[in-house]
Amino acid sequence: MSVRTEEMVLNMGPQHPSTHGVLRLELTLDGEIITKVVPHIGYLHRCFEKHCEVMTYPQIIPYTDRMDYLAAMGNEFGYVIAVEKLLGIQVPERVEYIRVIMAELQRIASHLVAIGTYGADIGAFTPFLYCFRDRERILNLFEITCGARLLYNYIWIGGLSHDLHPDFIRLTKEFIREFKPNLKELNNLLTFNKIFIDRTANVGILPLETAINFGITGPMLRASGLKWDLRKDDTYSVYNKFDFNIPVGDGRMGTVGDSWDRYFVRVLEMEESLKIIEQAIEQIPDGDVTAAIPKRIKPPVGHIYSRVENPRGELGYFIISDGSTSPFRVKVRAPSFVNLQIMDELCRGHLVADVIAILGSVDIVLGEVDR
Amino acid sequence: MKSLEEIVEILKNNLPDVVLEAHSEIKFEPFILIPSDKIDKVCLFLRDNPELYFDSLVNLSAVDDFNGQKIKDEQGNEIMTGGTMSVYYHLESIKFRHKLLLKVTTERDDPIVNSVVTVWNSANWHEREAFDLFGIKFNNHPDLRRILMPYDWEFGHPLRKDYQNPEFYQGMKVPY
Amino acid sequence: MIYDFFYNLTGSVIISGTVVALLPLFAFILPFALFAVLLERKVAGHMQDRLGPMRVGYHGILQTVADIIKLIQKEDIIAKDNDKLFFNIAPVLTFAGSYAAFAVIPFSSIFLGADIDLGIFYVIAVTGLVVAGILMAGWASNNKYSLLGAMRSAAQIVSYEIPTILIVLSIVMLTGTMSLYDLSENQTAYFWNWNIFGGPNLDIQKFLLIPFMLIGFIIIYISTLAEVNRTPFDIPEAESELVSGYHTEYSGMKFAMFFLAEYANMFAVSAILVILFFGGYQSPLGYLGNTLNIPWLIPIEQFFWFIFKGIFFVFVQMWLRWTLPRLRVDQLMTASWKYLIPIAFVNLLIIGVISLI
Numbered sequence A: 001m002s003v004r005t006e007e008m009v010l011n012m013g014p015q016h017p018s019t020h021g022v023l024r025l026e027l028t029l030d031g032e033i034i035t036k037v038v039p040h041i042g043y044l045h046r047c048f049e050k051h052c053e054v055m056t057y058p059q060i061i062p063y064t065d066r067m068d069y070l071a072a073m074g075n076e077f078g079y080v081i082a083v084e085k086l087l088g089i090q091v092p093e094r095v096e097y098i099r100v101i102m103a104e105l106q107r108i109a110s111h112l113v114a115i116g117t118y119g120a121d122i123g124a125f126t127p128f129l130y131c132f133r134d135r136e137r138i139l140n141l142f143e144i145t146c147g148a149r150l151l152y153n154y155i156w157i158g159g160l161s162h163d164l165h166p167d168f169i170r171l172t173k174e175f176i177r178e179f180k181p182n183l184k185e186l187n188n189l190l191t192f193n194k195i196f197i198d199r200t201a202n203v204g205i206l207p208l209e210t211a212i213n214f215g216i217t218g219p220m221l222r223a224s225g226l227k228w229d230l231r232k233d234d235t236y237s238v239y240n241k242f243d244f245n246i247p248v249g250d251g252r253m254g255t256v257g258d259s260w261d262r263y264f265v266r267v268l269e270m271e272e273s274l275k276i277i278e279q280a281i282e283q284i285p286d287g288d289v290t291a292a293i294p295k296r297i298k299p300p301v302g303h304i305y306s307r308v309e310n311p312r313g314e315l316g317y318f319i320i321s322d323g324s325t326s327p328f329r330v331k332v333r334a335p336s337f338v339n340l341q342i343m344d345e346l347c348r349g350h351l352v353a354d355v356i357a358i359l360g361s362v363d364i365v366l367g368e369v370d371r
Numbered sequence B: 001m002k003s004l005e006e007i008v009e010i011l012k013n014n015l016p017d018v019v020l021e022a023h024s025e026i027k028f029e030p031f032i033l034i035p036s037d038k039i040d041k042v043c044l045f046l047r048d049n050p051e052l053y054f055d056s057l058v059n060l061s062a063v064d065d066f067n068g069q070k071i072k073d074e075q076g077n078e079i080m081t082g083g084t085m086s087v088y089y090h091l092e093s094i095k096f097r098h099k100l101l102l103k104v105t106t107e108r109d110d111p112i113v114n115s116v117v118t119v120w121n122s123a124n125w126h127e128r129e130a131f132d133l134f135g136i137k138f139n140n141h142p143d144l145r146r147i148l149m150p151y152d153w154e155f156g157h158p159l160r161k162d163y164q165n166p167e168f169y170q171g172m173k174v175p176y
Numbered sequence C: 001m002i003y004d005f006f007y008n009l010t011g012s013v014i015i016s017g018t019v020v021a022l023l024p025l026f027a028f029i030l031p032f033a034l035f036a037v038l039l040e041r042k043v044a045g046h047m048q049d050r051l052g053p054m055r056v057g058y059h060g061i062l063q064t065v066a067d068i069i070k071l072i073q074k075e076d077i078i079a080k081d082n083d084k085l086f087f088n089i090a091p092v093l094t095f096a097g098s099y100a101a102f103a104v105i106p107f108s109s110i111f112l113g114a115d116i117d118l119g120i121f122y123v124i125a126v127t128g129l130v131v132a133g134i135l136m137a138g139w140a141s142n143n144k145y146s147l148l149g150a151m152r153s154a155a156q157i158v159s160y161e162i163p164t165i166l167i168v169l170s171i172v173m174l175t176g177t178m179s180l181y182d183l184s185e186n187q188t189a190y191f192w193n194w195n196i197f198g199g200p201n202l203d204i205q206k207f208l209l210i211p212f213m214l215i216g217f218i219i220i221y222i223s224t225l226a227e228v229n230r231t232p233f234d235i236p237e238a239e240s241e242l243v244s245g246y247h248t249e250y251s252g253m254k255f256a257m258f259f260l261a262e263y264a265n266m267f268a269v270s271a272i273l274v275i276l277f278f279g280g281y282q283s284p285l286g287y288l289g290n291t292l293n294i295p296w297l298i299p300i301e302q303f304f305w306f307i308f309k310g311i312f313f314v315f316v317q318m319w320l321r322w323t324l325p326r327l328r329v330d331q332l333m334t335a336s337w338k339y340l341i342p343i344a345f346v347n348l349l350i351i352g353v354i355s356l357i
Helices: A046-053 A057-065 A072-087 A093-122 A125-147 A166-190 A194-202 A208-213 A220-225 A259-283 A336-342 A343-347 A352-362 A366-370 B006-015 B041-048 B124-132 C002-011 C013-047 C065-071 C084-104 C119-141 C145-176 C180-186 C204-227 C252-277 C288-292 C298-323 C329-356
Strands: A006-014 A023-030 A033-040 A302-310 A313-321 A329-333 B021-023 B033-034 B056-064 B069-072 B077-081 B084-092 B099-107 B111-114 B137-139
Touching: A006 C145, A023 A352, A033 A343, A033 A352, A046 A329, A057 A072, A057 C119, A057 C288, A072 A093, A072 A302, A093 A125, A093 A352, A093 B077, A093 B111, A125 A166, A125 C298, A166 A259, A194 A259, A194 A352, A220 A259, A220 A313, A220 B084, A259 A302, A259 A352, A302 B056, A313 A336, A313 B056, A313 B084, A329 A336, A329 B056, A336 A352, A336 A366, A336 B124, A343 A352, A343 C288, B006 B021, B006 B033, B006 B041, B033 B041, B041 B084, B041 B099, B041 B111, B041 C119, B056 B124, B099 B111, B099 C119, C002 C329, C013 C065, C013 C252, C013 C298, C065 C252, C084 C119, C084 C252, C119 C180, C119 C252, C145 C180, C145 C204, C145 C252, C145 C329, C180 C252, C204 C298, C204 C329, C252 C298, C288 C298
Parallel strands: B033 B099, B111 B137
Antiparallel strands: A006 A023, A023 A033, A302 A313, A313 A329, B021 B033, B056 B084, B069 B077, B084 B099
């Protein structure tokens, strides 16, 4: 006698605690084993690219904030660099330093969310709140700088909206000093926890060849073993003046490119970001941060693709200018959008519980996927 | 690192039947114009050639060039006939650290481009997005569905310059 | 015994039986569930560097009362495609299963619902009802997440019952009784007479037993943790995977019943652990009532010690929950079948051999 079996289709999302927003994953299950994953996106589509075509160049900056809302500074940074390249502006040294400090603080804040929510996905809720406690301090630093905590509109074309607060340097040093032991605590509590390692090591292994072919960037690519970081490999701003390492996945707990590696690369990157901030604070020159802001922004006809290393990977802006005050076309190469494609490849043959572990390690922000 | 001229030279020697045009007069980024039905072949060559080894498709963006004739339709809205649409391919070789920009132009009224998903998997969603927002059809794409807009969106492709919002979608008023 | 007291008072079997049955419910489980929910939130809060509930009453002590009032007021949602009968029975069954266990648990030497000879056997049997309730809830909800949660839960509880029973068996073998009252009475007076320290007899056997008792205790603690679906074994209701597992579709008081059952269950298994290994209601340091020669003080002290020990183990469960991540289904099964059951079995054999000496 043969038993009739059938595959079950399970809709994970758009309302689900672990899809990190409004993502819908259509899972085809054989028992609890995944045979196919189809991501459905677009629930958060806000027509960013269409908006850009009717906005002037400076007006677009607040919209870029709302893409990867966990790393808004990085988004502004990338966009502003692209427009400055179109215009051919040289920005003052102090501005570049402040931008780097902000981008790196933002990277730490963003990775803290990634790590914390990853822990919560695996079932450890306490590290999540520890991470948010530390992130709160970074947000406070942003708040004294520009008044906003999440969407800043701080980095402007050719300059910044405000100079640093007089207390900023002192408070940042204080933060760095107090954050380092917290990072150790996080490692003890979550990173080297036996159950956490069992859940993430050897789960969702991403070989380097596949990763490159799928256009994966950022911590995911580095976790697969490639030393590729745009801050060093296609350097921009003043990153070439700082001394920092690029952490790569080494398969310490399992195989190179597994979920644990993707997680741990983020932890190590936070340490490297701290190093950059420490150096930048020491070297920061004086100057006027609003001096180079152009009165009239009207780039010449042409197109440019400019990219920065955002916490989630390579954030690229492809801007076509027709010589008017608003761009003819802006295409955003959002890292999460590209990274999310790999889900099917990674999840096949794993259990439902592993989908959560893999999705968390891919670390998407739906605001950026859907734009 | 290979310069644009060297890459064009290699391409011309190895793919004699493909008509290439190298453009470097437009500001900032020089590009190579490639016929839309040969793009997959060129890309496969670029990826597999040991001298070039473009193993990564960084970005794929479609553009509505909006260079045809403006006419009025029956409701009095301005629409466009003729003209072209373009697709830009940003390639990069992680091994050799060189970059390349390819461009493809196609008819705006019936845009068809060969898909490069078989060359780089990362093109999959980028091409779906271009189909969704511009209506460019990609030949041989494994899964050409809408991606950002709802699957049942039947009012055209929003990033075309002459796109008109519908009044109602599923009984809901669209302009708010 | 408390039953005899009421029987003498009223002269009716029915009235005294009912009173004895309801007494633990009203005197203990309901207040305990309220208290445990608050304790959980406070423990979680302080472990996570925050305060927990602070608004309702002093330091939020009335928070659970407010929650219960909210839950009572809520609409009882039953979806169209639910299996109405099972959907309604399931929370009752789950609650009944975990509540029925309290009937035989001796809170002190006089506060005991029923002193039946097969006490521990009864507890294990009756808590099995919980599985039926969970499975029913998952099936009747007609929701894929609920069904997955219920199936996982059934598999988990059934697998972890085996190491639990093996350890219980070794204790029963050693002491020769299944009555929870006798078990508690055996481990009388000071803490070195508890089973975890080899029992009350002072001979070579006692010292040989200590390491194996410790192993047994660790195994039974892990497996009871799994049986009550607490982290790291909260796979049936893993909120980040299955939304809330088998009780996803429940709202209002029915949800509250599952919730109450969970906390009642937490205390029930802690109570069993205390009775098996930590002297039940016996004081670790002798009784004040004996010293002061006030006999009626002793049962009160016993009650206090029992609650104290029980809540301590409940606290440890919470502590683990807010520290550890969650296991995966296959790892959970591996832990039970490949590690706990063989170790428990060998432990049983060794204890058997030692008890022959």
